[in-house]
Amino acid sequence: MPSSKVVFRFLAEPTDVNFGGKVHGGAVMKWIDQAGYACAAGWSGHYCVTVSVAGVKFRRPILVGQIVEVEAKIAHTGRSSMQIFIQVRCGDPKTQNMVETNHCVISFIAMDETGYPIEVPSFKAVTEEDIKLENYAIKMKEIAIETENLLHKV
DSSP states (O other), rough: OOEEEEEEEEEEEEEOTTTTBBOHHHHHHHHHHHHHHHHHHHHHEEEEEEEEEOOOOOOOOOOOEEEEEEEEEEEEOOOEEEEEEEEEEEOOOOOOOOEEEEEEEEEEEEEOOSSSSSOOOOOOOOHHHHHHHHHHHHHHHHHHHHHHHHHHHO
C-alpha cells in the first residue's frame, strides 16, 4: 500500500526571507509544491505535475531560525488526479511547539513516460479526519473548476 502522507521538517534560513525580514511567501509556495509532489509521486508511483493550488491563505509569518513542518496528505483521488491537503506549521526548535501558518489543497495529475495522464490508486477516506479533508478537497476542486469556467464564459 502506498504511503498517503509525507512530512518535511527543516529550519527557515536567511536565504528564505523577503524585504520585510519574514520568510517569503514564494518560498512557502515552493515548499508546498515540493511536499505535494513527494506525496503524489509516492502515492501514484509515477511522475506527477501540479495542476492547481486552491485556498492558500497566509495566517502568520515564518521567521528565520524557526522549524518549519510541511505536511502533505492525500485527501481525494480521481482517475489520474490527486488532491493533497497541505498544512504548514512553524515553531521554536527548542520547544517544538508548532502553530499553523497556512494550509491549502494542491492538485496533481500522474503522468506516464510519454506525458499522458495515468490511473492512480484510489484513496478511501476512513477516519473522521480523512472524511472531513476529502470533503474539503472535493469542494475546493469544484470551486476551482467553477471559477475557471467563469473566465472562459462567452
